[in-house]
Amino acid sequence: MSTAPRHLATRRQVLAGGGAAAAIAFTGTFSELFAGTAAARGHSGYGPLVADPDGLLDLPKGFRYRVLSREGDALRSGEGRVPSNHDGMAAFAARQGRVHLVRNHENRVTADIAVPTVAGLTYDPMGKGGCTALELDGRNRVLGEHVAIAGTAVNCAGGPTPWRTWLTCEETEDRAGTNGYTKDHGFIFEVDGADPRRTGAVPLTAMGRFQHEAIAVDPKSGIVYETEDAFDRPFGLFYRFLPEKPLGGTGSLRAGGALEAMRVPGVPDLSVVQETGASFDRVEWVPVPDPLAAETPIRLQDFGPKGITHAQKLEGCYWGGSCVYFVSSFARSAAGSAADHYGQVWRYEPKRRRLTLVVVFGPDTDVQLPGESPDNICLAADGGLMVCEDGGGAQHVFGVTRRGEVYAMARGRQNIGTPEEPEWGEFAGVTFSPDGSTMFVNCYTPGTTFAVTGPFC
16 A cells, blocks of 8 residues: 655656656666566567546557456455455466456555455454455456455555465554454465465464565475565564475464564665665574564564664565565655665575665656656566556556566556546556466555456567
8 A cells, every 4th residue: 555655746746747748767687677587578568558438547559458346346255345445466376267366455444345254264353454356267257256364454465375375464563452453463364265264364473463565485495575564663674484384385384483584784774775786695684582572563672782674665575586576665764764765676585695776766866757666566477577656646557678678557547536636546466367368456446456468478
């Protein structure tokens, strides 16, 4: 969900006021972002966006969309209405060419439409968040839609596991007795979209209680990397979880493990690193004193005289080749960060214990290059990247080719403001079908899930 300061004019809003087309810029070594992926076809985008006569989603010529689900509609399971605040998402292969799509709902206590409570799938009956799951046929027709987990809170992002389940993350630290909750929140839950009762509503407590954002799993070691999007200083940490039963399949993460936080010697705040290619060897992993944060939030706990490394707005996370990549959406010194930036992508190499800044969004000094606030990020079907921005003004999904060329893939047209002061719901949860033929993406509000098809490859 967007937490960019709305009272400040972003560069995109400046451009929109003058009628200029939005653009985006990155600096960095792009080939590193696509390690281990299929070769990208040579292109620099799919052409300009074409205005959608139905006012929902602008796409390049040759692409089309199908609306799969909208908040407020009836769930096909009969369990209630489609919840609001569509966020992180993943697609999984199923039998007979079908796809299971698991979708987060970042609902707080003030949410318009809660995830319906279902017996056996509800953690805290006072929690309004959770996940729903859609079953699609080979033509992206919805065959079913049901609750996958309920009674959780502020389910922002997460990530898929190698055994085809979804780890949904609570982006909150609220305790029982706060905001009416009857249980502590701030956990990760495992969700099987095809058979939710197999996973139930069990918090993976050993993975930590904090403001979770996203995860990525090392498919060889089973280590789970976790980002923390803490809203105030000191900002979040980057974690790794070493499971007792790595790659053990559904339910194995309940066996527990060790949670550690990343320390970059001499770098207390990642925002001070501004040059792409800057690299740090001898990254350390420090045991978390109290993963359940019974008395003190993890980021405030005592990690010894050397301290720990923080970063503002740690968001998207994915595994590529032999490395994990994670995103810092932005940093603002006015909010307490050590320095300012409009977005970073970092790469961590476990074998070398090396951290490298590979992409910087911006530059912030050029109003003609208004790229800012990367959020959800995924590998695209053509071997490139898809990035959901989390800033102000017009909302886009941007593609990034291996050569570093950036193009607009989609633009939201659902105005949630007024004709005089328009505002558009951000994109979230971009992901691709297992065969790469369909891009799925959510509009956060009004909650809408799209299936986009066309000449991706």
